[in-house]
Structure formats: structure tokens, C-alpha cells
Amino acid sequence: MTQDVLNRAPDDRIQALDADGEIVDPDLIPDLSDEALVSMYRDMRFARRFDERMISLQRQGRLGTYSSLAGQEGSQVGSTYALADEDTIFYQYREHGALVARGLPWEYVLYWMGHEAGNAALGDVNVFPLNISIGAHLPHAVGWSWAAKKRGDERAGVVHFGDGATSEGDFHEAMNFAGVFETPTVFFCNNNQWAISVPRERQTASQTLAQKADAYGFDGVQVDGMDPLATYSVTEAARERAVGANGGEQEPIFIEAVQYRFGAHTTADDPDVYRDDAEVEEWRERDPLDRMEAFLRNCNLLDDGKIDVMDDTIDERLGEIIDNAESHAPDPTDLFTDVYDESTSNIDEQREYFEGLRERHGDDALLESE
Numbered sequence: 001m002t003q004d005v006l007n008r009a010p011d012d013r014i015q016a017l018d019a020d021g022e023i024v025d026p027d028l029i030p031d032l033s034d035e036a037l038v039s040m041y042r043d044m045r046f047a048r049r050f051d052e053r054m055i056s057l058q059r060q061g062r063l064g065t066y067s068s069l070a071g072q073e074g075s076q077v078g079s080t081y082a083l084a085d086e087d088t089i090f091y092q093y094r095e096h097g098a099l100v101a102r103g104l105p106w107e108y109v110l111y112w113m114g115h116e117a118g119n120a121a122l123g124d125v126n127v128f129p130l131n132i133s134i135g136a137h138l139p140h141a142v143g144w145s146w147a148a149k150k151r152g153d154e155r156a157g158v159v160h161f162g163d164g165a166t167s168e169g170d171f172h173e174a175m176n177f178a179g180v181f182e183t184p185t186v187f188f189c190n191n192n193q194w195a196i197s198v199p200r201e202r203q204t205a206s207q208t209l210a211q212k213a214d215a216y217g218f219d220g221v222q223v224d225g226m227d228p229l230a231t232y233s234v235t236e237a238a239r240e241r242a243v244g245a246n247g248g249e250q251e252p253i254f255i256e257a258v259q260y261r262f263g264a265h266t267t268a269d270d271p272d273v274y275r276d277d278a279e280v281e282e283w284r285e286r287d288p289l290d291r292m293e294a295f296l297r298n299c300n301l302l303d304d305g306k307i308d309v310m311d312d313t314i315d316e317r318l319g320e321i322i323d324n325a326e327s328h329a330p331d332p333t334d335l336f337t338d339v340y341d342e343s344t345s346n347i348d349e350q351r352e353y354f355e356g357l358r359e360r361h362g363d364d365a366l367l368e369s370e
Contacts, residue, residue, distance in 0.1 A: 005237050006221050006253065010210035013258060014223040016230035019286045021294025028233045030082075034301050040081055040101075040228060041292045041302070044073040046314045047097035048289060050104075051263075053318055054096075054112065058267045062326070063112050067094045068263035071226070074288030075190055075257040076160075077101045078228030082235035083158060088148075089127045090141040090159040092134070094261075095190070098160065102127060109325035116338060117330070134195075135161055135168035138187075142174045142252075145183035145242075149250055156242040158186040158235075164195025166212065167203050178252040179216035184242040185252040186235065187213070190225065192261040193283075197274040213254035225257030226288040229295070260286070332363065 005014060005028070016028035023029060032040075051070050057063035069076065076097030080089065089098055099108060102125040111118025111130070119129035128144075131137035141159035148155045165171050166189065178185045189209055193200045206212060213220030223234045234255055244250040260283035264271045271280075296302035336343070336351040343351075 005234055006219055006241060008221060010208045010214070010220045010222055010256075012222065014221065014230050014234055015227050016224075016233060017227050017291050017295055019226075019291060021291045021296075021298060023295075025230075028230050030229060030232045030236065032232075034299075036081070037296060037299075038301055038306075040077055040232075041289075041296055042310055042314070043077045043081075043100045044097065044228065044289055044292060045307075045310060046104075046317075047073045047077060047100045049311075049314050049318060050096060050100065053322065054109075055263075055267060057322070058112075063109075064114055065266050065268050066112055067266045068261070069094050069096050071260045071262035071283065071287070072190055072192060073097045074228035074292070075188075075223075075225035075231045075259055078231035079158070079188060079235040079255075079257070082232045083156065083239055086126060086153075087156045087158055087239065088144060090137050090144070090157065091127065091130055092137070092161050092165070092190075093130045093132055094162070095160045099125070099127060104321070106321040106324045109321055110328055113325060113328075115328065115330050116334065117328075135165035135170040135174075137161075138165070138170050138174035139177070142178045142183050142185050145178070145185040145252075146181055149182075149184055154243045154245070156184050156186055156239050158188055158239070160188045160190060162195060163189060163191040163193070163200055163203055163209060164198065165189075166209055167195070175213065175216040175252075175254070179218050182249065182251045184244070184250045186238045186242050187252065187254040188235070189254065189256045191256050191258050193259075194261060194265070194271075194275065196265045196269065197271075199275075208256060210254055210256035213252075218252045218254065220254035220256065222256045222258060225259030226286045226291065228288055228292050231257055259288075332358070 016025050018024050048070060051068055054063060054066045055068060058066045076095050080098045080101035091098060105121040107118050107121035122129060138159055138161060141157045145157035191209055195203060208222050210220035210222040221234060223230050225231060238253045238255055241251060241253055293302060333351060336347050339347055
């Protein structure tokens with residue numbers, strides 16, 4: 001993808017497909033194989049089904065509080081497909097689709113069940129642990145990117161965050177540092193219109209979020225985040241600029257992916273309190289899955305039979321992931337494992353005391369005492 005796509009004005013929202021899956025800009029259709037295009041859609045469909053299953057598990061008391069991604073599959077999967085495997089992803093807590101595109105280790109579900117092992121497994125697919133405190137991971141992403149630059153690596157750090165994070169100090173500090181030191185960082189803002197119950201127009205008086213990059217000395221671009229192909233093309237170009245491909249200078253870039261969160265902020269939220277059903281339905285007409293499916297059908301790459309087979313495969317794999325997670329038997333002494341990089345005498349004493357209690361009373365008795 002030519003770098004020209006990054007030279008548009010921040011308020012020129014980039015789009016490859018319209019809501020009906022029709023091509024509006026042929027130059028933005030990525031040069032991908034038929035298999036890759038179908039795979040992208042499969043991962044989007046998997047992410048939507050994963051979302052549904054996780055919410056169902058939470059409602060049954062089998063999972064902790066969970067943040068839904070529905071409506072944001074296009075930006076998450078499309079952007080991740082545009083990256084190199086060695087690029088590192090930093091994400092907030094809603095970008096499950098990015099992990100699906102990276103293979104989704106089954107251990108990831110363990111995190112939402114309360115086990116740190118779910119975070120640790122993400123390192124195998126070059127993803128940093130998810131971050132709950134809003135925007136706090138952005139400086140870390142820039143630091144990692146700066147280190148990659150100093151090592152001479154051609155790797156990008158791609159950091160996902162929501163529109164609400166642009167109101168946090170960490171966002172501005174990270175943007176400023178990235179601009180000054182020209183780090184190979186792709187700032188990927190998933191503007192889903194709502195920071196919990198605070199609408200986009202209450203976040204900032206700026207016309208766009210993308211234009212905020214100008215204050216820090218680098219480019220910002222706005223893309224239709226519910227268009228996976230446009231998101232792919234913009235991210236591909238951004239990644240090339242970030243790592244200084246083809247002899248260019250490494251530099252950061254800001255992508256604002258405009259989209260919508262169909263569901264609640266988390267399973268602890270009630271969006272009916274602060275937004276209208278009519279608004280949600282209007283955005284549902286732009287559903288990224290419907291858009292990509294229509295495009296693939298128009299290209300004769302997808303039909304009802306292939307979707308049925310796809311769904312069977314998705315449900316089978318989801319069943320395996322959930323079964324693995326629910327059969328996991330955690331060791332309570334893992335509580336002491338990752339407190340510090342190297343254990344201290346105080347931690348060792350606490351572990352020994354705890355193990356002594358287990359030997360004398362057993363795990364069931366300890367749970368009852370709680």
C-alpha cells in the first residue's frame with residue numbers, strides 16, 4: 001500500500017468498502033490472496049462468536065467481568081493482519097479480535113477466569129499483557145518501540161486504546177515522547193464513540209482525534225474502523241512508515257479507527273441508561289461482518305455452505321478452548337510467583353507459611369475459612 005494514504009487530512013475518513021460491501025476505492029483493496037481474505041472474515045466471525053460465548057459464561061458465573069468487542073472486529077482483525085508476526089501488540093482490554101488474528105492461545109480465557117497464566121501466554125504471540133487502567137500502557141509501548149529502534153530492529157510497536165484514553169495524561173506523555181524520539185510506534189485509537197457512559201463529543205473539542213498527532217510532530221489519519229480492508233491498508237502503510245521500510249526514517253503515526261461498540265462497556269455496565277436504541281441500530285447497519293461477507297460473496301469467495309462449515313469449525317474450536325480453560329487446575333502458590341522478578345526472603349517466608357497451612361488443613365479447609 002502506497003504511503004499516499006497516510007497523507008490525507010485527519011478529517012478525510014478513509015474507506016474501501018461501503019456498508020453494503022461495495023468497493024468505493026479500488027486503490028484501498030489490499031493485495032491479498034483469496035485465502036487470506038476469507039481467513040480474515042473467518043477470524044472476524046470467530047471473534048464475534050467468542051464474544052457471545054464469553055458473555056454467556058459470565059452470566060452463568062463461570063467467568064469474571066468481561067468487555068465486549070462486538071462491532072469492532074473489522075478494526076481489530078484488519079489491523080492485525082497488516083502486521084508482521086514479529087511486531088508487538090499492546091492492547092487495552094477489548095481487542096480480543098487482535099488476539100484471534102494472532103492465534104488466540106486457549107490460556108487467554110484463563111485471565112478472564114482470574115488466572116494470571118492467561119496473561120503470560122500472550123508473550124508467545126508477541127502481545128503484551130492486557131491493561132485495565134485506561135491509557136497506562138501507552139508509555140510502555142513507546143518505551144518498547146524506542147528500545148527496538150536502539151537495537152536496530154525493524155519491528156513496530158502497535159498500541160490499541162479507546163477514545164477515552166485520549167483524555168488521560170499517559171496518552172499525551174506517550175505521544176510527546178514518541179514524537180521527540182521518533183519511535184516506531186503505531187498508535188491505534190479504537191474510537192467506539194463511548195468511554196463507558198461519556199460520549200465522544202464530551203472527550204474533546206477537536207474535530208477529530210487523529211488531528212491530535214499534529215501537536216506532537218507526526219501524522220494522524222482517520223479510517224472507517226468498521227471497514228476491515230481500509231483498516232488493513234492504512235495499518236500496512238502505517239507499519240511501513242513506523243519501521244522505516246524501504247530506507248525511510250522511523251517515525252510514529254496515529255490511526256483513529258471510527259467504529260461503534262454494539263454492546264455494554266463491560267458485563268457490569270447497562271448502556272440503556274446513557275444511549276438510545278436508535279443510535280445503536282443505526283450503527284448496526286454498518287456491521288463489519290455483514291460488510292466483509294457481502295464483499296466476499298460478490299467476489300464469489302463465500303456462500304451459505306462455506307459459512308456453515310466455517311461456523312462448525314469455529315464452534316468446535318471454541319468448545320475446546322473453553323473445556324481446556326475450565327479443566328485448568330491452578331496451584332494456589334502461584335500467588336507468590338510473579339510478585340517480583342526475583343523472590344525476596346519475605347515472600348519466601350510467606351510461601352512457606354502458606355504451604356504449611358495447606359499441609360495441615362488442606363485446600364478445602366482453607367477455602368471454607370475464607
